[in-house]
Amino acid sequence: MKRSLEALIGPMSRAEFLDNYLNNTPVVTHGRLEYLSELTELPFLKSLDSLLDSWPTQVTAYMEGIADEANSKKVSTYEARELFQEGSGLCFDDANNFSPLLDEWPEAMRADLGLSALTFSRSLIYAIKKGRGTAPHFDQNINFVIQISGTKKWWVASNKHVDNPLTRHTIGIDMDPELSSYTKDGMPETFPDDGIEFTLRPGSVLFVPRGSWHMTEAISDAVSLNFTFTAPCWIDILMTALRGRLAQSSDWRATADFVTDEQLHAHAIEKFDFLLKELAHDVPGWKAKDILSATEMIDLP
Ligand SMILES: [Fe+2]
Numbered sequence: 001m002k003r004s005l006e007a008l009i010g011p012m013s014r015a016e017f018l019d020n021y022l023n024n025t026p027v028v029t030h031g032r033l034e035y036l037s038e039l040t041e042l043p044f045l046k047s048l049d050s051l052l053d054s055w056p057t058q059v060t061a062y063m064e065g066i067a068d069e070a071n072s073k074k075v076s077t078y079e080a081r082e083l084f085q086e087g088s089g090l091c092f093d094d095a096n097n098f099s100p101l102l103d104e105w106p107e108a109m110r111a112d113l114g115l116s117a118l119t120f121s122r123s124l125i126y127a128i129k130k131g132r133g134t135a136p137h138f139d140q141n142i143n144f145v146i147q148i149s150g151t152k153k154w155w156v157a158s159n160k161h162v163d164n165p166l167t168r169h170t171i172g173i174d175m176d177p178e179l180s181s182y183t184k185d186g187m188p189e190t191f192p193d194d195g196i197e198f199t200l201r202p203g204s205v206l207f208v209p210r211g212s213w214h215m216t217e218a219i220s221d222a223v224s225l226n227f228t229f230t231a232p233c234w235i236d237i238l239m240t241a242l243r244g245r246l247a248q249s250s251d252w253r254a255t256a257d258f259v260t261d262e263q264l265h266a267h268a269i270e271k272f273d274f275l276l277k278e279l280a281h282d283v284p285g286w287k288a289k290d291i292l293s294a295t296e297m298i299d300l301p
Pocket residue numbers: 137138139214
């Protein structure tokens with residue numbers, strides 16, 4: 001089977017998957033080893049030792065306390081090996097930079113998912129020690145987990161605290177200011193009690209919807225490969241197009257002079273108001289199709 005979404009989520013069809021995807025419903029499939037053999041047989045995924053032996057750069061290691069990337073540091077592979085034995089979770093970031101296959105897979109998946117060409121697609125590898133896990137959190141990205149070795153439990157719960165978050169958040173860690181600006185009732189102190197439990201074994205694949213709460217616990221030492229997709233939201237598409245359009249104007253390219261000058265800020269406001277008026281005049285002629293033709297670099301039918 002070729003590199004594709006269906007290789008991961010089969011026997012579920014793409015259409016059935018997309019129903020779940022659009023409803024933010026997690027999807028699990030098991031026994032995909034034979035379809036994913038070119039991934040699971042990558043020499044550096046044979047064992048954590050081989051991964052540490054061949055990894056060309058630093059590793060992100062969770063520190064004592066909340067097991068999360070917000071409480072982590074970059075360490076050498078030598079330190080990572082010791083930290084793992086002491087219970088630290090390890091994350092091998094951007095593995096797609098070091099393995100063409102781990103670049104080609106997420107790219108094929110992005111196309112199958114119909115995500116924008118502006119999507120940040122990547123591969124990450126996680127190693128979690130038996131009995132350890134990751135703290136409850138949600139991510140702004142779309143995530144597919146492929147269990148390579150060991151057994152790991154996942155709990156996934158829908159996010160009733162915020163829809164379509166633009167940044168990740170971990171329980172027990174301060175929210176970023178933008179996230180708190182559109183979150184009405186704050187964040188919970190514990191994982192929601194309506195989470196669904198999944199047990200991943202080698203060859204299991206789990207789709208974790210964007211923004212859904214999740215946490216994990218390794219039942220044995222566990223290595224997983226993740227394909228994550230930070231896809232642009234409509235804000236990003238518009239901002240990209242807007243910048244491209246406004247960059248054509250020397251008036252918009254001008255330095256925003258005197259915006260903090262007591263005497264001259266009135267002059268700055270007058271100039272900016274003029275530019276906004278011009279923009280407002282331009283916007284009614286904008287067409288979604290023209291913008292997407294530019295951002296996606298394709299001719300849409
Ligand atoms: Fe996550």
